[in-house]
Amino acid sequence: MRPLEGLLVLDFSTLLPGPLASLILAEAGARVVKIERPGRGDEMRTYEPKVGDDSVNFLLLNRGKQSIALDLKAPDAISRLRPLIERADVLIEQFRPGVMNRLGLGYEAVRRMNSSLVYCSITGWGQNGPKADIAAHDLNYMAETGVLGLSVGADGAPVLPPVLAADVAGGTYPAVINILLALKQRDQSGRGTYLDIAMGENLFTFMYWGLGNGFAAGAWPHAGGELVTGGTPRYHIYRTADARYVAAAPLEDKFWENFCRLIDLPQEWRAASAPAGEVTKAVGAIIAAKSAAHWRALFAGQDVCCSIVATLEEAVNDPHFAARQVFAHRLLANGRDLPALPVPVVPAFRSATSHAPAPRLGETLDPLLSI
Structure with missing residues (x-):
């Protein structure tokens, strides 16, 4: 039995941080129901490249979930959602601060329907503070927390990071950690809670060494001069004769x-x-x-x-990762069998069934029938 079997997760989020968080919960056994806009659905569905009607990005992030198409601004939206909310264990949303309140689905309103619900909001800057309503993407969060300023090339200019660290490491992973902590607390108290996950501030954890140097000694780090920023020959990247x-x-x-x-x-x-x-x-x-x-x-x-330094293609085909069965789980998509996205859930907690599709938009007509 997977550890989250029997849990119902309502996922109102789109794109990356929230969907990846609910994917991790789904891989550990939770039933995840996506609440999507009619017609268009999760914006990630439209990305390229596509496999059938949906993007491969969407398929990778939403494997094994269900989908309901519902206009959250419709007069009957809350009444239609109420049976799900009353039986849900976790709700994940990723709108700007205040949006769920305006829809009548803010934490206080939802708590009155289900006091044991764990309600998780993922935003860039958090629910309050001077930056709370400022639009931003991963690059902005890294720029404004000092991470990008320490990542420079030979010309001294910041280098574009190839990973979405704020979305995944600052958003998804803290969300999952705190959801699990909240569920554990609920086991003791019987009450749910509200989780305010701010992607930007969670990046500071990764700069622990720089914070320590700055706070304790006033020696704030600078690019190219520290142990892990190019200041030593013992932690460096060197070019070979054949441009590797x-x-x-x-x-x-x-x-x-x-x-x-x-x-x-x-x-x-x-x-x-x-x-x-x-x-x-x-x-x-x-x-x-x-x-x-x-x-x-x-x-x-x-x-x-x-x-x-390996290319991504070389890394995927590395015998070590094959031996570890990193890509053993599969994704069924439009008649194709693709490797599923690896997630940090150990095999003992994942399903023995390795194949699962992502949902078509609105395919779950009555999600309460089989709960």
């Missing part, structure tokens, strides 16, 4: 000594007292003289904490 890259992280002395020996770094550059910038240049020149294949073979089986 070595991600080198031999931070501890034992790894650094092995690394220096394998690349035959001259002794004068190995000491901790050697100028970091000069050592980085020396290491870079050595790495640049040989191909990625050479360095991959040289570092294989050695304790050096060095990797060849």
